[in-house]
Each structure stands twice: as structure tokens, then as C-alpha cells.
Amino acid sequence: MIYLQLAFEFIKISLFSFGGGYGTLPFIYYIANHYGWYSVKEIMHMVAISAVTPGAFGVNMATYTGFKTGGIIGSIITTLALIVPSFFLSIGVYKILKKYKNSIFMQDFLETLKAIASGLLFVVVLQMINQEILHFNFADLSVNFDIKSFIFLCFSIVIYFLVKKNIPLTMLITLIFGGILKYFLVL
Amino acid sequence: MKISLKELFFIFFRISIVLIGGGYVLLPISINEFSKKRKILTQEEIIDFYALSQCLPGVIVVKTATFIGYHLRGKLGALFSLLGLITPPFIAIVAIGYYINGINPKILGIINTITIAVIVLVGASFIEMAEVCIKNLFTVFMFLLTVILFAFSNIQPVFIIIILSIFGVLYKNIMRRINGGKE
Numbered sequence: 001m002i003y004l005q006l007a008f009e010f011i012k013i014s015l016f017s018f019g020g021g022y023g024t025l026p027f028i029y030y031i032a033n034h035y036g037w038y039s040v041k042e043i044m045h046m047v048a049i050s051a052v053t054p055g056a057f058g059v060n061m062a063t064y065t066g067f068k069t070g071g072i073i074g075s076i077i078t079t080l081a082l083i084v085p086s087f088f089l090s091i092g093v094y095k096i097l098k099k100y101k102n103s104i105f106m107q108d109f110l111e112t113l114k115a116i117a118s119g120l121l122f123v124v125v126l127q128m129i130n131q132e133i134l135h136f137n138f139a140d141l142s143v144n145f146d147i148k149s150f151i152f153l154c155f156s157i158v159i160y161f162l163v164k165k166n167i168p169l170t171m172l173i174t175l176i177f178g179g180i181l182k183y184f185l186v187l
Numbered sequence: 188m189k190i191s192l193k194e195l196f197f198i199f200f201r202i203s204i205v206l207i208g209g210g211y212v213l214l215p216i217s218i219n220e221f222s223k224k225r226k227i228l229t230q231e232e233i234i235d236f237y238a239l240s241q242c243l244p245g246v247i248v249v250k251t252a253t254f255i256g257y258h259l260r261g262k263l264g265a266l267f268s269l270l271g272l273i274t275p276p277f278i279a280i281v282a283i284g285y286y287i288n289g290i291n292p293k294i295l296g297i298i299n300t301i302t303i304a305v306i307v308l309v310g311a312s313f314i315e316m317a318e319v320c321i322k323n324l325f326t327v328f329m330f331l332l333t334v335i336l337f338a339f340s341n342i343q344p345v346f347i348i349i350i351l352s353i354f355g356v357l358y359k360n361i362m363r364r365i366n367g368g369k370e
Contacts, residue, residue, distance in 0.1 A: 014245045023344075024246070049283060052299065055203050055276025056210040058246035063273075063280045072281060079273055086245035087265060090253035093239060104363075105356065110235060112329055112355030114320035116348055117238035119333025121313045124211065126338065128306045149303060156307045165311070167216045168205045171304045178300025 002070055003077050005035065010062055010081035015089075017058075024058045028065060037069045058082065152178060190227055190259055192267045199252055199271030207301050210248035213237070215312040217255065227259060234319050242348045248272065329355055 009031055017023040025047070032040055046068070050060035059079065066078030100106040130136050133153060135144035156174045163169040198220050206212060214237050221228040233255070240250035249269065256268030321330050329351065336347050 016244055017246075049280075052207060052301070053276060053279040053283065054205070054207060055279065056206050056213075056246055056248035056272070058210070059249065059273055060276045060280055063277055064284070067281060067284045075277065075281060075284075079277065082246065083249045083269055083273065086243070086249045087253050087269060089243055089245070090240070090250045091257050091262065091265065093243065094254055094257055097235075097239070105360075108356045108359040109352060110238070111326065112352050112359070113242060113348075114234060114238045114316075115326040115329035115355070116333045116351050117234075117241050118313065118317050118320045119330045120241060120337060120344065120348075121211075121214075121309070121316060122330070122334055123337045125306065125310050125313055128302070128309065132302055132306060152300070152303050153306060156304050160307050160311065165215075165219075167212055167219065167308060168201075170308065171205055171207065171212075171301060174304035174307075175297075175301050178303065179297040182297055182300055 002037075003073065006066060006070060006074055007077050007081045010066075010078045011085055013062070014082050014085040024061055028061060031065070038065070042068070152181070190225070190264075192260060192263055195256055195260060195264055196267045196271040199256075199268045200274060203272045203275045206248065207305070210246070211305060211309040212312070213248050213251060214316065215308055217251070218312075218315065221255065228255065230315070231319055232258070234316055237316075238320075242345075242352070244345075325355075325359070 009027070013024050013027045017027055025043075028043060028046075029040065032038055032043060038046075046061065046064050050057055050064055053060055055063075059082065062078040062082040063075045066075035068074075070077065097106070133146050133149045135146060136142075137144070152174075155177065156170065159173050160170045163173070202213065202216050202220065205216060214233070218230050218233050222230045222233060233251075236251050236254035236258075237247075240247045240254065243250055249272065252268040252272050253265045256265035258264075260267075317330075321327055333347065333351060336342060336351070337344065340347075
């Protein structure tokens with residue numbers, strides 16, 4: 001019974017959550033309040049672990065929620081329930097896209113969509129910079145500039161170009177240096 | 188050049204391992220793997236897939252992987268891409284759930300420094316995307332409109348996407364009629 005409920009809830013997430021992995025969070029909170037399988041406090045723990053383990057955040061959250069609620073079988077069910085609807089949806093959209101590829105309407109649509117997608121990504125960058133470095137507060141318009149994180153950001157940019165835009169290496173080197181700095185200087 | 192199912196599985200397996208702190212590095216790393224290294228997809232195609240994934244419900248990474256896998260090798264390609272994508276987190280999460288029973292907060296803090304690297308990578312992928320997507324006055328206008336609405340209003344992203352894409356398509360259509368079939 002709990003497996004069926006899990007499958008139902010995560011199919012719902014797959015079909016109705018927008019904005020990527022973090023868009024699944026309201027649903028995860030809903031499950032906690034509605035079924036009581038885990039507490040809201042546990043969600044914070046799950047978010048932290050999902051954010052720092054390999055894999056997309058949304059998939060990790062689903063796997064973790066399933067594991068917490070129904071063990072290994074639970075996690076298999078939630079992961080599948082999350083990806084199967086997207087699988088069919090994407091293939092359907094792909095076929096439509098291919099069929100009308102040369103129509104002016106589709107070209108206009110894609111041109112518009114890509115401009116919008118760039119805008120969304122730009123706002124994500126702004127929000128991350130704000131959250132990690134600037135700490136701008138809308139309520140009293142105060143700025144709490146985090147100089148340490150800013151220096152660290154510059155360091156990371158230099159690394160990115162030094163390793164010729166190699167993404168895993170950039171992440172690894174930043175992680176190692178960041179870890180050492182944080183361990184010896186801050187903690 | 189064709190790509191084998193096994194190769195697709197392992198490419199997405201590798202991609203999945205470096206997806207830490209959200210799926211945002213998916214775009215630069217798949218451009219790197221499929222366009223720059225193997226030359227089996229153009230940068231423009233990958234950006235198309237990514238942009239489409241953003242406006243469909245569900246997890247963005249899952250949809251982009253399905254698009255890429257399906258484009259290259261059909262249904263099986265999409266299936267193997269997704270399997271590659273979900274295997275690393277599955278192993279990691281189950282291992283954490285079983286043996287560690289939660290991570291030490293001190294270690295979490297250290298791993299969290301990766302968010303700074305994520306900012307750099309997302310910033311870089313934004314620049315690559317903007318080079319392809321923002322090329323005329325119309326797209327600059329749509330871009331600014333999105334940023335303003337998304338940053339300074341409480342409208343849900345999904346509604347912003349729907350309203351702006353209808354507006355964009357209508358605007359282009361009307362302008363074309365006014366200018367007599369030309370841009």
C-alpha cells in the first residue's frame with residue numbers, strides 16, 4: 001500500500017513540478033505533512049545530503065525519500081515514478097518538434113524559448129551569487145559582502161581557465177582547496 | 188558517427204557523478220561530451236533540448252538526457268542514458284542511508300564549498316548559451332523581460348514561461364505581417 005502511495009506521489013511530482021530539482025521541494029513537504037512518513041526537520045537533512053551527493057538534485061531527493069519510507073524497494077519505486085513520465089513526455093515532445101521543425105511557428109517558438117531559458121539561467125546565477133557572496137537583503141536593502149567567498153570565487157574562475165574548462169577537474173580542485181581552507185581557517 | 192548504447196550509459200554515468208549542487212552543470216558538460224569531444228550533436232541542438240526541458244514539468248536533467256539519448260539512438264538510447272544517470276546517485280544514497288546514517292555536519296560544510304565552483308560553471312554555461320540564443324534586438328528584449336519578471340515578481344516560473352512564449356510568438360507573427368512577410 002505504501003509503495004502504491006509512493007508511486008502515486010512521485011508520478012504527481014514528475015508531471016506537475018516546474019523549475020527543476022528544487023521545484024520538487026514543495027511536494028516533498030506536502031508528503032511529510034500529509035502522510036507523516038518523515039518530519040520536516042528530516043527534510044533539511046535530506047536536502048543537504050542530496051545537494052552534495054552525485055546526481056541531479058531532484059533524482060537524489062526522490063531516491064532518498066523512497067529509501068527513508070520504504071527501503072531499497074521504496075527508492076527504486078520513487079526513482080522510476082519520477083523519471084518514467086518524463087521519459088514519455090520528452091519523447092512525445094521530441095516527435096512533435098521533429099515533425100514541425102521547419103515551420104515558422106516552431107522556429108519563432110524556439111527562438112523565444114531560448115531567450116527565456118537564458119534569462120532563467122541568468123537569474124539562477126544572480127541568486128547563487130547573492131546567496132553565497134553578496135547577501136543582499138530586500139527588506140532593509142542591506143548588503144553583507146562575504147569577502148572570503150568572493151576571493152574563493154575568483155580562485156575558482158582562475159582554476160576553470162587553467163584546466164582548460166574541464167568541469168570535473170574544476171570541481172575537484174575547488175573542493176580540495178575549499179575543504180583545506182575551510183577546515184584550517186574557518187572552523 | 189553512431190554511438191553505442193554502452194557508451195551512452197557511461198557518458199551519463201560520468202555526467203551524473205559531477206552533478207553536485209543541482210543539475211546546472213549539465214549544459215556545459217553535455218556540450219563538452221557530445222559536441223566538442225565526439226561531434227555527434229551541435230551545441231545549438233543541445234541548447235534546444237535544454238531550453239525545452241526547462242519548460243516541461245519534472246526534473247530538467249532527466250528530460251535533457253531523454254532528448255539526447257532518443258535523438259542519438261531512439262527509445263533504447265533514451266533508456267540507457269537515463270539508467271546511466273540514475274545509477275550513481277542510487278548507489279550513493281542507498282550507501283549513505285544504510286551505513287552512514289547521515290553525514291557529519293563538518294564534512295557537509297566542507298563539501299558545500301563546491302557551491303562556489305558551481306557558480307563559476309553555471310556562469311560559464313550561461314555565457315555559452317547567451318552567445319547562441321541572444322542574437323538580435325527581439326531576443327535581448329525577451330531576455331531582459333524574463334530576468335525582470337523572474338527576479339522581481341512573485342509569478343511562478345511556469346507562468347512566466349507560458350505567458351512570455353505566447354507573447355514572443357504573437358509579436359514575431361504580427362511584426363512579420365506588418366513588414367509584409369519579411370523579418
